[in-house]
Amino acid sequence: MASKTAPVTAKTKSAAPAKRATPATRTAAPPKPPVAKPAPTVTAVEMGARQRDISVSEFFTKNRHLLGFDNPRKALLTCVKEAVDNALDACEEAGILPDVVVRVEVSAQGEAAPPASQASRFRITVTDNGPGIVRQQIPPIFAKLLYGSKFHRLRQSRGQQGIGISAAGMYGQLTTGKPVQIISRTSARAPAHYFEVQIDTKKNEPRILEKKQIAWEAPRGTQVTLEVEGRYQKGRASVDEYVEQTIIANPHVKLTYVTPEGETKEYARTFEQLPASPREIKPHPYGIELGMLLKMLQDTTSHRLAGFLAGDFSRVSSAVAEEIVKAAGVSSRARPRDVHGQAAENLYKAIQTTKIMAPPTNCLSPIGESAILSGLYQQIKGEFYTAVSRPPAVYRGNPFIIEAGLAYGRGPEAAESGATKKTIPLAEGESDDADHELARVIRYANRVPLLYQPSACAITRAVLDTTWRNYGIAQSRGALPGGPMVIFVHMASVWVPFTSESKEAIADYDEIHKEINLALRECGRRLGAFLRRRERAHSEFRRRNIFELYIEEVVNSCNRLKGGRLPTAKLKEQLQKMALKLTGGDRTDQLMGKNGGGPEGLPHSIIVTPDGVEGAVPAGVAEKA
Amino acid sequence: MATKTRRPTAVEKKLVGIADVVINAAQRRKDPTLAIPVRALSNITFNERRGLLEMGKRKQARSFFNVAMAKKFMQTVLVADALAELQRANLTTSLREIYYRTKHTIKNSHENTLDTQDESDPLIEDLEVTLEALREELHVRAENAGSIVGPLVLVDDGDQVNCARLGKGGYSVPSIVEPEYLQIRRCTADFVLLVEKGTQWNRLSEDKFWRRYNCILLTGNGQPPRGVRRLARRLHEEHGLPVYVLVDNDPWGYYIYSVIKQGSINLAFESQRMAIPKAKFVGLSSSDPEAYGLPRNVGIKLNDKDIARARELLGYTWFAKKPWQEEIKRMLASGLKYELDALANKDFQYLTKRYLPRKLKEKDWLD
Numbered sequence: 001m002a003s004k005t006a007p008v009t010a011k012t013k014s015a016a017p018a019k020r021a022t023p024a025t026r027t028a029a030p031p032k033p034p035v036a037k038p039a040p041t042v043t044a045v046e047m048g049a050r051q052r053d054i055s056v057s058e059f060f061t062k063n064r065h066l067l068g069f070d071n072p073r074k075a076l077l078t079c080v081k082e083a084v085d086n087a088l089d090a091c092e093e094a095g096i097l098p099d100v101v102v103r104v105e106v107s108a109q110g111e112a113a114p115p116a117s118q119a120s121r122f123r124i125t126v127t128d129n130g131p132g133i134v135r136q137q138i139p140p141i142f143a144k145l146l147y148g149s150k151f152h153r154l155r156q157s158r159g160q161q162g163i164g165i166s167a168a169g170m171y172g173q174l175t176t177g178k179p180v181q182i183i184s185r186t187s188a189r190a191p192a193h194y195f196e197v198q199i200d201t202k203k204n205e206p207r208i209l210e211k212k213q214i215a216w217e218a219p220r221g222t223q224v225t226l227e228v229e230g231r232y233q234k235g236r237a238s239v240d241e242y243v244e245q246t247i248i249a250n251p252h253v254k255l256t257y258v259t260p261e262g263e264t265k266e267y268a269r270t271f272e273q274l275p276a277s278p279r280e281i282k283p284h285p286y287g288i289e290l291g292m293l294l295k296m297l298q299d300t301t302s303h304r305l306a307g308f309l310a311g312d313f314s315r316v317s318s319a320v321a322e323e324i325v326k327a328a329g330v331s332s333r334a335r336p337r338d339v340h341g342q343a344a345e346n347l348y349k350a351i352q353t354t355k356i357m358a359p360p361t362n363c364l365s366p367i368g369e370s371a372i373l374s375g376l377y378q379q380i381k382g383e384f385y386t387a388v389s390r391p392p393a394v395y396r397g398n399p400f401i402i403e404a405g406l407a408y409g410r411g412p413e414a415a416e417s418g419a420t421k422k423t424i425p426l427a428e429g430e431s432d433d434a435d436h437e438l439a440r441v442i443r444y445a446n447r448v449p450l451l452y453q454p455s456a457c458a459i460t461r462a463v464l465d466t467t468w469r470n471y472g473i474a475q476s477r478g479a480l481p482g483g484p485m486v487i488f489v490h491m492a493s494v495w496v497p498f499t500s501e502s503k504e505a506i507a508d509y510d511e512i513h514k515e516i517n518l519a520l521r522e523c524g525r526r527l528g529a530f531l532r533r534r535e536r537a538h539s540e541f542r543r544r545n546i547f548e549l550y551i552e553e554v555v556n557s558c559n560r561l562k563g564g565r566l567p568t569a570k571l572k573e574q575l576q577k578m579a580l581k582l583t584g585g586d587r588t589d590q591l592m593g594k595n596g597g598g599p600e601g602l603p604h605s606i607i608v609t610p611d612g613v614e615g616a617v618p619a620g621v622a623e624k625a
Numbered sequence: 626m627a628t629k630t631r632r633p634t635a636v637e638k639k640l641v642g643i644a645d646v647v648i649n650a651a652q653r654r655k656d657p658t659l660a661i662p663v664r665a666l667s668n669i670t671f672n673e674r675r676g677l678l679e680m681g682k683r684k685q686a687r688s689f690f691n692v693a694m695a696k697k698f699m700q701t702v703l704v705a706d707a708l709a710e711l712q713r714a715n716l717t718t719s720l721r722e723i724y725y726r727t728k729h730t731i732k733n734s735h736e737n738t739l740d741t742q743d744e745s746d747p748l749i750e751d752l753e754v755t756l757e758a759l760r761e762e763l764h765v766r767a768e769n770a771g772s773i774v775g776p777l778v779l780v781d782d783g784d785q786v787n788c789a790r791l792g793k794g795g796y797s798v799p800s801i802v803e804p805e806y807l808q809i810r811r812c813t814a815d816f817v818l819l820v821e822k823g824t825q826w827n828r829l830s831e832d833k834f835w836r837r838y839n840c841i842l843l844t845g846n847g848q849p850p851r852g853v854r855r856l857a858r859r860l861h862e863e864h865g866l867p868v869y870v871l872v873d874n875d876p877w878g879y880y881i882y883s884v885i886k887q888g889s890i891n892l893a894f895e896s897q898r899m900a901i902p903k904a905k906f907v908g909l910s911s912s913d914p915e916a917y918g919l920p921r922n923v924g925i926k927l928n929d930k931d932i933a934r935a936r937e938l939l940g941y942t943w944f945a946k947k948p949w950q951e952e953i954k955r956m957l958a959s960g961l962k963y964e965l966d967a968l969a970n971k972d973f974q975y976l977t978k979r980y981l982p983r984k985l986k987e988k989d990w991l992d
Binding site: 557578 | 703
């Protein structure tokens with residue numbers, strides 16, 4: 001019905017101005033144009049009648065780009081991402097090592113399925129081994145925007161607002177008309193529940209299309225199936241890249257990914273330890289705004305202002321609370337609900353000027369240096385790996401931790417094959433121009449890879465303004481550092497300041513920027529040490545190589561100059577002996593690291609050479625290698 | 626035509642000496658080292674008595690067992706080998722052919738002995754100064770980049786060339802003009818006029834300037850090649866002809882004149898065979914625009930490079946004479962340079978009909 005009426009109204013609308021235009025041109029002919037006929041006025045009553053509620057769902061239906069559904073390709077990624085984020089958050093909170101299956105299939109509407117690259121409709125199924133969801137909660141979780149467990153508490157988690165998965169469901173509903181299908185089971189003894197839900201966009205309420213108990217092979221867990229319009233394309237910011245980057249930052253996850261092309265990629269768990277469960281904290285007084293303070297004053301269960309300050313904020317002892325209250329000139333025994341207007345403003349100002357301890361940082365759960373190392377080592381081929389976790393820091397009252405990692409090089413196999421190939425002589429003007437690639441930056445916020453808007457992100461900016469040249473890495477002005485390198489940066493926080501709802505870039509707070517810089521510099525220093533060591537050994541070796549290479553030429557030329565009557569073997573031997581003596585002989589072999597010697601005192605680093613691996617290789621990976 | 630009884634030439638012996646340096650050093654377990662005279666301003670002295678640039682005694686060591694020099698050493702030996710080959714076969718060749726002859730990929734590597742000609746050219750100059758052999762003696766020639774016309778009869782490979790009967794194109798001066806290759810049979814001219822640019826030489830040749838003023842017109846199309854400089858020197862020396870130089874009014878023109886007169890910094894050791902200390906600078910002088918009424922708008926603003934170069938010239942001892950300091954400072958003060966071509970602003974034939982006649986009549990030149 002709706003689709004039928006829409007074009008009719010459009011037609012009448014477009015026809016109306018055209019009709020009006022013709023008399024206008026006619027009336028324009030007289031010398032004195034008549035006063036324009038006043039537009040029909042609208043009375044306040046009529047205007048008032050037009051005002052009505054906008055539900056969040058309606059708002060986001062129109063503004064879906066705000067949630068990361070700008071185009072079909074990105075939408076597909078966002079749907080997968082939201083489902084996987086939820087699965088991992090649930091598993092971790094319940095203390096279960098996650099085992100996730102992601103299946104992206106081409107959805108065939110009746111006819112034969114088109115190839116994955118041509119398809120425009122996909123069915124996404126994400127299955128986890130998490131705690132499951134109780135029956136009553138399933139519909140609102142999946143079909144009500146801004147419904148969730150994570151918004152109201154300050155706790156480090158992937159999701160923050162409770163928009164993600166329901167927005168994905170809404171997008172599917174909008175583009176394919178298909179409901180979200182959920183199967184969930186909370187334990188082997190409980191039955192598995194099957195739901196089909198849609199969102200009522202007007203009311204922002206779930207509409208249950210189907211619910212039943214079914215037999216399900218998994219003893220526990222949740223499975224979400226979405227059918228959405230999308231486009232599958234490999235490369236940058238693709239689903240494949242998301243999965244790969246997720247594994248790097250979450251080596252404790254076992255993930256199976258079935259691509260739209262039918263290929264099954266198994267990512268084994270390489271780190272057997274679940275990350276420490278992050279603790280929930282109360283807000284820190286420095287991090288709130290006046291409006292927030294007013295709301296908290298109204299909502300609190302405390303009866304006294306001092307009690308409210310000490311009880312609803314972190315790091316406010318009763319002594320500190322007294323101090324604040326005194327500075328604000330408000331009675332400590334005042335009822336919080338009665339504090340408003342100027343008094344509330346004074347209280348807010350007093351909070352800012354009182355010295356309060358930094359928020360607790362045990363609420364954060366960093367990935368950890370060894371886990372980052374094992375993630376990088378497993379997923380990226382390189383010759384050098386390192387990882388750094390910074391101590392916790394605070395921005396606007398929110399504690400956060402920055403972690404950085406580096407993988408450098410093309411791996412020992414590539415290095416060796418590079419040395420053996422290229423046997424054709426180079427012509428004039430030709431050169432080995434293979435080394436123009438720039439470093440790849442992979443960004444994470446609370447273990448979730450950020451794939452879009454790199455230039456708007458504090459991480460990219462911090463990478464750009466780190467002087468990589470100090471560490472022996474090429475870098476053009478205003479560009480990423482050059483070379484075969486992957487730079488990993490992770491921000492863990494109870495509240496990551498994203499630049500938009502679609503969570504694509506981290507806002508550039510000075511405190512965050514500085515911490516990223518410090519972490520990158522430490523990585524850079526270690527890489528620099530590694531490169532210098534390698535360079536030293538190579539240059540000794542090259543010296544000898546050069547001499548050996550040129551001796552042949554010099555001897556042949558001398559022989560020709562002497563008319564071919566030179567005992568060449570003797571001259572060659574004499575020169576070679578000198579070359580060996582001059583370039584240190586066995587000392588060079590030693591420098592080349594043929595005798596091992598560990599990763600040069602570099603902490604949390606792995607060095608891979610054709611002869612083997614040195615450093616803190618995680619046990620799980622080492623076995624495989 | 627080489628026979629088995631052919632005696633090695635003196636130059637060939639010198640080239641073989643390079644191999645001996647390597648062999649002797651290797652025997653004594655020493656680093657093979659060549660002592661190469663430094664070809665730079667710091668190793669040049671201006672001999673005021675003779676009016677020539679002379680090369681000093683400073684030498685640089687080029688050793689094989691030094692990472693920075695090993696490749697250059699190897700290349701030097703390679704080039705010496707190629708030059709010796711030329712001597713044995715009695716052939717002449719170009720710089721570029723030497724480059725191609727010595728270029729190959731080093732065994733068991735993907736490295737070339739030489740990558741561009743820029744690497745081999747200085748090595749040939751190194752060998753010239755080290756062995757004190759002229760480029761002609763090394764059998765390396767340059768392009769025929771000069772022209773000559775005038776009352777002069779030359780013999781080239783047994784062919785008589787009457788330079789008065791070669792139309793306005795003239796005779797193309799070969800790169801090697803030593804008496805063994807080119808003889809001056811007859812010369813009735815009164816002086817030699819060496820013009821920087823081919824266009825002005827063409828103008829003078831077309832107007833038969835040489836006939837009216839009984840002179841030889843020479844050009845080197847820019848910085849004159851060795852053949853042109855050597856031929857001018859021979860005419861000056863063997864036939865007592867004064868040499869006048871006509872160049873653009875810019876620092877590069879001044880330097881061209883100084884190279885003709887005193888020799889170049891790079892190959893100072895050759896000045897004794899090339900330089901013409903008595904050569905005179907007729908123009909274009911920085912005083913000419915005023916004297917000849919050239920409008921300011923035909924000048925060109927000096928760029929930063931020009932100014933830097935002019936300042937360098939001011940510091941050279943052979944430009945230390947007062948008139949020269951004034952000449953260069955006048956150009957810097959005006960901030961303009963003038964091309965010879967700018968004279969066409971007054972008349973197409975201004976150069977032949979007014980400028981040069983007046984210059985010669987007034988003997989208005991710098992020494």
